[in-house]
Amino acid sequence: xxxxxxxxxxxxxxxxxxxxxxxxxIDLLKKCNGEYHLHVAEGWQSGNSLSTQEYKKIxxxxxxxxxxxxxxxxxxxxxxxxxEVGAIPIVEKSDYWSDMxxxxxxxxxxxxxxxxxxxxxxxxxxxxxxxHSKKVQSWWVKYKQQLKQDIANIIAEKRKVYDVCxxxxxxxxxxxxx
Numbered sequence: 001x002x003x004x005x006x007x008x009x010x011x012x013x014x015x016x017x018x019x020x021x022x023x024x025x026i027d028l029l030k031k032c033n034g035e036y037h038l039h040v041a042e043g044w045q046s047g048n049s050l051s052t053q054e055y056k057k058i059x060x061x062x063x064x065x066x067x068x069x070x071x072x073x074x075x076x077x078x079x080x081x082x083x084e085v086g087a088i089p090i091v092e093k094s095d096y097w098s099d100m101x102x103x104x105x106x107x108x109x110x111x112x113x114x115x116x117x118x119x120x121x122x123x124x125x126x127x128x129x130x131x132h133s134k135k136v137q138s139w140w141v142k143y144k145q146q147l148k149q150d151i152a153n154i155i156a157e158k159r160k161v162y163d164v165c166x167x168x169x170x171x172x173x174x175x176x177x178x
């Protein structure tokens with residue numbers, strides 16, 4: 001789906017605490033041009049949570065997905081969910097992202113304070129949105145392929161080590177496996 005054909009400029013579904021950064025972020029995002037979808041849940045998998053299908057549909061129908069940090073980590077499932085459906089994630093600036101993902105096309109914000117102005121400026125450049133959306137999707141596919149290959153290589157190396165140990169000393173491999 002072309003990013004410009006999506007129904008929502010942004011969406012957020014999750015917990016929002018009145019005094020927290022998420023509450024401020026939401027208030028600022030509401031100033032963005034275009035429609036948005038906001039679903040505040042009482043808690044993780046609470047009675048008022050969206051179904052998986054509803055959530056995926058809303059994410060898929062959103063250009064941007066703000067991905068504020070989790071309660072204890074800068075990382076959040078929301079980022080990977082947004083990437084899987086072709087939305088453009090916006091994360092809080094941190095070395096964590098480049099350490100974790102390498103060179104990436106995620107939008108990083110130093111502060112949510114200017115987020116509505118930043119998104120509104122991006123919305124004025126429709127060509128950029130289309131190109132960046134494709135860049136993010138392409139990067140994500142390549143990232144996952146490389147990750148899969150890296151894991152396969154690690155497993156292959158471990159098998160070689162175990163094969164060598166097994167050939168050298170059967171008791172050693174039994175000790176390692178136990």
